[in-house]
Amino acid sequence: MEDALQALRKEVAGWLARNLPPRPAFKLPQSFLEVESQEQLDYLRDWQKKVYEAGYLGMAWPAEYGGRGLPPEHQDVVNEELARVKAPFMFNTIGLFWAGPTILRLGTEAQKQRYIKGILSGDDIWCQGFSEPDHGSDLGNAQTRARRQGDSYLIEGRKIWTTLGHFAKYMILLARTNPEAPNKYAGLSFFLAPMDAPGITVRPIRKITGEYGFNEVTFDAARIPADTLVGEEGQGWQVAMAVLAFERGVERGQAGGMVSFPLTVADVAALARQVHRDGHPAIEDPLIADRLVQFFIEERAFRANMARAHHERLLTPSRPFAPMFMGKLYGSELMKRLADFAVTIQGANAPLYLGEPSAIEGGEWQRSAMNAYGATIGGGTTEVQHNIIGERLLGLPKG
Amino acid sequence: MSQPLIQWNDEQAMLADAAWDFVRAKFPMETVRRLLESRDGFEHATWQEMGAMGWLGIALPEAYGGSGLGLGSLACIMEAMGQHLCATPFLPSTLAMQAILAAGSAAQRQALLPDLASGQRIATVAFTEPHGSWELRQLDTVATMAKDGYVLQGTKRFVLDYAAADVVVVSAQCQDMPALFAVEKAAFATASSRREIVTDETRRCYELKLDGVCVDSACRLLGGDISQAMRHLELAGAFLMAADLVGAANGAFELTLDYAKTRKQFGHPIGSYQAIKHPLVDAMMGIELGRALVYHAATFLDASEDRQAEVAVRMAKAHANDIMAFMADRAVQFHGGMGFTYDCHAALFYRHSMWARHTYGDAIHHRRHLAPLVL
């Protein structure tokens, strides 16, 4: 296998050298959370399709549904090569990383046949309908209603903060089929809802950055086919938990590629060489330099910790899943602090923002710092992650 | 950086399992407490067992009675000992052996190393001085050439396990060059030594006054580049202490986690409150990252002792210091009034932390060295 992987690495490197698209004239988003315009979408979709058609996406997914049925190490090699050349991220993130693996694990044969291929090719964009205006962290309390009527379900209610909702063909939807269930979790069901169903309205919401990118989705007696149900009625919470395990990287099975353009400490160090403070490059300020060193240490530790996940014998016996559990919590907070620091070193010029001709690097760092909250709030907030890790991994009692 | 960040083979994994089992069995807290009162701070029988298992020679070539696994493999032993606050002369004896290996001639290595590797004899290092620098090449102690040897003049601090040691590796400035001497302790009969009072009562540190002590010229280590050897010792010391600290931080963590689950206030276990729960999660993450950095440093150190290895070691020690400081602090605070007592184990970890963080470089020291290496 080692030889095969070695050969694959060379092959991919060659392919990337020939096929990596030039950066477009317009701004690319940092991650799928920030896709705003049609031109951004077209560019990213073309790239995903190209990678898929070359055989480099969904390599470990079963061949009968559009994957290649290879051991996951193959996709790992490709991912490393994509990261190495800073290739664009896979914009159909919700499909490739969360919905797809969940369908493969828990969906019916017909569902796998219908949805998996379109996720990989990028033809079918997916969004996630979990959060509601009144129930975010308390996801198990979601109140959007689903009522069975013959061969369909009628959906009534509101979902919010729906990333990619304005482009999506399908939504993974958590809705309440039984308000009288013995507990809040048991009344939930999970659907693969078509976004073009009559009665669904998508309203864009403006973000802290001033841009658009997520939405409110209203269901007004929207009718969706009954065979979009995943699992049984009442099993929605278990399915949603599987989605979240994939989303937070606690479990593996994602199609491949990256979810964002990585922000590295080296990028911020490069900025610190350009930017001046008190008449000198910022990096010459020992206090700035020390902060950068601290970030380098954290970044290295974070990467080594992820590498450790492959060495069973180096995991801490009382909590072997620690590296998986902490990835989202630690990684998102680190990126947020790093982006904020990139703004800080700009000194008096730090307030200059997108569109301002004198803004440093176009005000992109300011936007990144704001967008970084997407990962500390979305997918379960930092506070809720602390609760989950404290309770599930460390066995501390619930509050 | 094409090299994997972490490598750890089956042989190392087996060693790690054995180390954890041994330390767990030999060092329950009652033993640690009992040893606080003892002269040497460790049991000689335990030391003999460690020698018999071959642990003392892990980082030595087979030619000198070692197993040639490399310094990196010691991470798991130091980590296990740190977690259980287990004091033995493992650190000083290992560093002394590294000094002899790096700086000694073939004859000096052959004469000294096999007995140290077997545990039959114990060695220590006398490097640190009253000025407190962690730069081993900064030396006030001088060695002047005399008839059949050298006369040493100066004061050494934090000489670990001096009372139990048979051999002492001393650093001194000799004709404007750093020099190392491996001296039989008997030769120090006229030197005055006293035990220093340090926060960490699990350790035995001594001050050594070398007021014109004469040592044989054969003691001078003459096999290699001394500056290079001292740089190696600085990194080896920092690496071993990083592993100790990450282990100790986890020891303090497990102790406190347990208390958070059992101690009840306001009708609930205190660990159900987020002001306790969330910092414990932060501490756990910091410890995991620390373990990752230690084994990363082990990987790079054993690959080749280059700039990359130096970066990894300094990162590991800087991080280990910070996470130990955080965890030791929370361990005391989260035990409440009990945490303020001498008898609470949190106190042992806290007092160990004060010693260990400031041995072979604190976080600021290592970050200062890292700046030119990574920026």
Ligand SMILES: Cc1cc2nc3c(=O)[nH]c(=O)nc-3n(C[C@H](O)[C@H](O)[C@H](O)COP(=O)(O)OP(=O)(O)OC[C@H]3O[C@@H](n4cnc5c(N)ncnc54)[C@H](O)[C@@H]3O)c2cc1C
């Ligand atoms: C950029 C972005 C994209 C998103 N995309 C999607 C999407 O595509 N699909 C989707 O369904 N959702 C999406 N979300 C929604 C996200 O999952 C929710 O915002 C999140 O779960 C928090 O819910 P909330 O907004 O209702 O905040 P609340 O739950 O009201 O939380 C408010 C504050 O209270 C804290 N808090 C809540 N409960 C506790 C507790 N038990 N202990 C301690 N503190 C607590 C929170 O941490 C937070 O600080 C997105 C969010 C963002 C920011």
